[in-house]
Amino acid sequence: MDKATDSGSVNAGSIPVRGAKIYGGTMEKAILVGVKLIEDENFEYSMEELKNLAEACNIEVVDVVVQNLESINKATYIGEGKAHEIKNIVNRESIDAVIFNDELTHSNIRNLEEIIPCKVIDRTILILDIFARRAKTKEAKLQVEIAELNYMLPRLIGLRESLGRQYGGGSGGASNKGLGEKKLELDRRAIEKKITFLNKELQELVSVRKTQRRRRKKNMIPTVAIVGYTNAGKSTLLNSIVDKYKEDDEKKVLEKDMLFATLETSARGIKFPGNKEVIFVDTVGFVSKLPTFLVKAFRSTLEEVCEADLLLHVVDYSNPNYRDQIEITRNVLMDIGVKGIPEILVYNKCDKVNIKRRIKEPGILYISANNTKCIDEVVNKVCSEIFKSYRKYTLALPYDMTKVEAFLREHGNVIKVDYDENINIVVECDRQYILPYENYIVREEKIYN
Ligand SMILES: Nc1nc2c(ncn2[C@@H]2O[C@H](COP(=O)(O)OP(=O)(O)OP(=O)(O)O)[C@@H](O)[C@H]2O)c(=O)[nH]1
Ligand SMILES: [Mg+2]
Secondary structure, X not given: OOHHHOOOOOOHHHOOOOOOOOOOOOOEEEEEEEEEEOOOOXXXXXXXXXXXXXXXXXXXXXXXXXXXXXXXXXXXXXXXXXXXXXXHHHHHHOOXXXXXXXXXXXXXXXXXXXXXXXXXXXXHHHHHHHHHHHOOOHHHHHHHHHHHHHHHHHHHHHHHHHHHHHOOOOOXXXXXXXXXXHHHHHHHHHHHHHHHHHHHHHHXXXXXXXXXXXXXXXXXXXXXXXXXXXXXXXHHHHHHHHHHHOOOOOOOOOOOOOOOOOOOOEEEEEEEOOOEEEEXXXXXXXXXXXXXXXXXXXXXXXXXXXXXXXXXXXXXXXXOOHHHHHHHHHHHHHHOOOOOOOEEEEEEOHHHOOHHHOOOOOOOEEOOOOOHHHHHHHHXXXXXXXXXXXXXXXXXXXXXXXXXXXXXXXXXXXXXXXXXXXXXXXXXXXXXXXXXXXXXXXXXXXXXO
């Protein structure tokens, strides 16, 4: 069977896209290139972030080239003159790669590589590369592979044009296709097939998690999704909560000072005092200009977020660009269809900030995720939001309803029981559990405001 038509045999590495797959063992030297458009206020920050992304790929940044433009040059992204300037630096400094702060089209890459004598890479490839390095579970690996193939698909079409010309085809209709063009057509079909195949495999994996979610929903255990920019401290916060409230020694999630430490969602069920059970879900972090097809590939993982009852939005308050990071996170959340879920903003890493010099905004939690005192504050706030429909009820039950006490112990926090002519129970719980016994309520009080 032709290799290219066998959906199982094509992998991202076999597709002729120059610049893709940059991860190797040795440290490479690179130049960063950015185009600053007039209205782009976040430009400096996005360049700094590009440097971090490069370093996460084991690349040494030797120089940074910036060009101010009114609009992007369609053929070469930067101006042609600038491309020649870069060529000189590449030759002088023995540069291995030039990295652009945006997603380049295939023809951009092709035109640039005609001038610049080294690899031309874009921001998307860097992000894909980091995701590929970090992916550990089968689910994460599948999602990254789907994203990589989706990145290649539109670029193949550009490649077909150039190869078609090269092999003498392209203009004479389907019957006169050049060899290169035919090969690429097969590659394109094979990639599409492979994407469908991988998506199916992914859905099977995801369905296990869906079943778990359904069970949780049935048991009405509320879910809190911990979301935010990469490296904000989401996993650290979850670990601190687990540390403090989990009786058994449940496995911790990975927390590390690197971009995209978390690529898979992990759920941890915690029972707070008073029989208040909550599932916390740690999620993949976001970054600016996160490629849409990558978000799409991770959609199934991120579905957990769409179904959460509350979002804990963790922010690295020590980062000067924390406001942009909030906005970027909210935009990605909107893209994946999150709407109408209440959000608690948690400004983290306050230990790194001289907080007295900043004005505290109301409604925001200022914490350090590794400080246990702060964890109580977070938990109180989460509980007051999640359990806001909880009330403190005093019931006077007849003696033929003794089973109710056991039921309420299971679903609520029984504070007191005494027996006179009735069974008198004081319990904190959700209204739904008390409804069958509402005729026996003698007092109802609010717990949270
Ligand atoms: N100084 C300080 N460091 C913190 C705090 N919270 C987290 N960190 C550190 O920040 C780094 C990133 O933390 P993680 O919890 O892995 O961040 P994350 O948001 O899960 O990151 P991704 O999984 O990449 O999205 C780690 O080195 C943590 O130790 C904090 O309150 N103060
Ligand atoms: Mg994490």
